Amino acid sequence: MLIDFRSDTVTRPTPGMMEAMMKAKVGDDVFGEDPSINELENMAAGMFGMEAAIFCPSGTMTNQIAIKCHTQAGDEVICDETSHIYQYEGGGIAFNSGASVKLLHGDLGRINAGQVLAAIQPDDPHRPHTSLVALENTSNRGGGSCYDFEEIKKIKAVCSEKKLAFHLDGARLWNAMVAKKETPKQYGEIFDSISVCLSKSLGCPVGSLLLGKKDLIKKARRVRKVFGGGMRQAGFLAAAGIYALQNNIERLAEDHRHAKQIAGAVGSKQFVKMILPVETNIIIFELDESISAPVLVAKLKESDILGYAISPNRVRLVLHLDISKEMTERTIQVFNQL
Numbered sequence: 001m002l003i004d005f006r007s008d009t010v011t012r013p014t015p016g017m018m019e020a021m022m023k024a025k026v027g028d029d030v031f032g033e034d035p036s037i038n039e040l041e042n043m044a045a046g047m048f049g050m051e052a053a054i055f056c057p058s059g060t061m062t063n064q065i066a067i068k069c070h071t072q073a074g075d076e077v078i079c080d081e082t083s084h085i086y087q088y089e090g091g092g093i094a095f096n097s098g099a100s101v102k103l104l105h106g107d108l109g110r111i112n113a114g115q116v117l118a119a120i121q122p123d124d125p126h127r128p129h130t131s132l133v134a135l136e137n138t139s140n141r142g143g144g145s146c147y148d149f150e151e152i153k154k155i156k157a158v159c160s161e162k163k164l165a166f167h168l169d170g171a172r173l174w175n176a177m178v179a180k181k182e183t184p185k186q187y188g189e190i191f192d193s194i195s196v197c198l199s200k201s202l203g204c205p206v207g208s209l210l211l212g213k214k215d216l217i218k219k220a221r222r223v224r225k226v227f228g229g230g231m232r233q234a235g236f237l238a239a240a241g242i243y244a245l246q247n248n249i250e251r252l253a254e255d256h257r258h259a260k261q262i263a264g265a266v267g268s269k270q271f272v273k274m275i276l277p278v279e280t281n282i283i284i285f286e287l288d289e290s291i292s293a294p295v296l297v298a299k300l301k302e303s304d305i306l307g308y309a310i311s312p313n314r315v316r317l318v319l320h321l322d323i324s325k326e327m328t329e330r331t332i333q334v335f336n337q338l
């Protein structure tokens with residue numbers, strides 16, 4: 001029994017999801033004729049109370065399209081220093097949009113309104129032009145940390161006053177909403193664009209959605225084509241997305257419960273120096289000098305448990321759809337015996 005905690009992207013479609021995919025009605029989505037994609041986009045837009053949505057092959061693409069739509073070359077994007085858009089999208093902000101970034105030192109990936117206000121460039125020809133603020137909820141490098149919704153509202157007020165676009169990288173927004181008992185409509189009211197992944201915690205093989213106003217999504221459709229992301233009969237993938245939105249959101253609470261249970265066992269180990277607060281489905285812990293992250297990961301692998309060394313002394317474990325109660329219990333047992 002292999003227990004794979006490397007990422008919540010490793011899930012395989014369940015029989016129910018496979019059946020939905022096999023039965024999907026499809027057409028050419030570049031012509032706007034794929035009924036399953038149209039259904040998924042309408043369904044997601046409806047959930048968030050937003051005007052429109054566009055289905056894309058990856059979360060990286062949805063984020064990069066949003067940044068491209070909100071900025072001009074020479075603009076500046078404000079985000080946390082650990083954000084996915086800066087750290088893990090191959091320098092895409094510069095490559096695709098010719099924009100620079102203003103990095104803030106947030107609290108476990110979460111920035112606040114005061115920091116954003118102070119980071120806005122003055123209106124001066126020497127300076128880049130600040131045009132976009134991007135948040136990440138949950139924060140991946142923050143160990144799945146969630147924003148306090150009141151802080152998001154305060155940042156929104158700054159964006160409105162200073163006429164800045166406001167984007168949310170919500171790759172794992174589903175986890176945040178389940179953990180904090182929030183609704184998609186709350187988020188839809190605040191942000192100009194929201195990117196959500198279907199391929200992460202929701203168990204789809206492929207796919208992300210970008211949500212926003214009609215004119216923004218119209219522009220996004222053009223940018224998606226330029227980025228090479230216009231797909232044809234991708235309704236098979238959209239059908240998996242529809243299935244996931246209908247069946248796989250509430251169960252995230254189970255992943256969060258499992259994460260807390262495993263974190264309890266991890267945190268009691270002598271060699272674990274620090275463990276980030278476990279709010280959702282991610283566990284990140286730091287090791288003392290007695291063992292390095294790659295060595296611990298190799299040791300866990302001997303017991304068929306896969307983790308990820310995110311730095312020389314930090315390990316990440318991510319809970320997901322394919323981790324059962326039995327696997328959670330087995331993992332706790334292995335940690336207890338280490």
Ligand SMILES: *Cc1c(COP(=O)(O)O)cnc(C)c1O
Nearest residue numbers: 058059060061084136140169171
């Ligand atoms: C995974 C992830 C993405 C998108 O990743 P893809 O692999 O391109 O789908 C974006 N933001 C965050 C925070 C992520 O964890």
